[in-house]
Amino acid sequence: MKLKVKFKFLFKNILKGLLWMAILAVLYLLAKEYIVSDNQEVWLERFYSRPLLIYGIYIGSEVFFGLFPPEIFMLWAYFKGDTWHYVFNLLFFAGISYGAGYLAFLVGRYLRRVVMFRFLGRKFFSRYWPLFRKYGSFLILTAALTPLPWSLISMLVGTTEFPMKRYLNFALFRILRFGIYGYIIFQSHQFA
Known part of the structure; x- marks a missing residue:
């Protein structure tokens, strides 16, 4: 397959990610202006007094196929403390x-050996098998750089004979995503 087609697929999904981020930003600004500004102390207390709950929700979300976009947690981290605290939260996330x-x-690696999964897996991954x-x-x-479901794609790849070391190298782009998106969120608050 031509590299041009692959990059077109990547850029199309990056644009979707940026659009999703813009929608989140607008929703965030609207909520901040019309909901939080009236009861700022109540909202701040509700979300910032229980960081372990927020971290737990994030971990659950990432393990269970990204129920919540990581950018929501990046926004939370921005207001949690100073710049270094934000950077450490981004590294944690x-x-x-x-x-x-x-x-x-690894779960995908295990499931590929389970006979029942071979039949159910086709239905579970039906949308992403053709893409793979x-x-x-x-x-x-x-998937590492865009809003495609990261854990689901990782599980799908695990069900194939894809080499683990190669997967782990490609997966490092996930950290790059957090750096780029985190920087965008940080810079957008510098101008606001």
């Missing part, structure tokens, strides 16, 4: 996401 992808990959067949390892890169 990136590490958890990378680890959740690896865990999903078409793009191969480029799908890992795209």
Whole structure:
């Protein structure tokens, strides 16, 4: 397959990610202006007094196929403390996401040996199998950088004969995503 087609797929999903991020930003600004500004102390207390709950929700979300976009947690982290606290939170979030992808990959490795999964897996991964067949390892890169479901793609890759070391190398782009998106969120608050 031509590299041009693969990059078109990647950029299309990056644009979707940026659109999703813009929608989140607008929703965030509207909530901040019309909901939080009236009862700021109540909202701040509700979300910032229980960081372990927020971290637990994030970990659960990443392990269970990204129920919540990581950008929501990045926004939370921005207001949690100073710049270094924000950076450490981003590193934590990136590490958890990378680890959740690896865990999903290992689960996929296990499931490929389960006979019942061979039949159910076709239905479970029906949307992403054709993409993996078409793009191969480029799908890992795209899922790492864009809103494609990271853990689900990692599990799908685990059900194949894809080499683990190669997967882990491509999965490092997940950390890059957190760096880029975190930087965008940080810079957008510098101008607001």
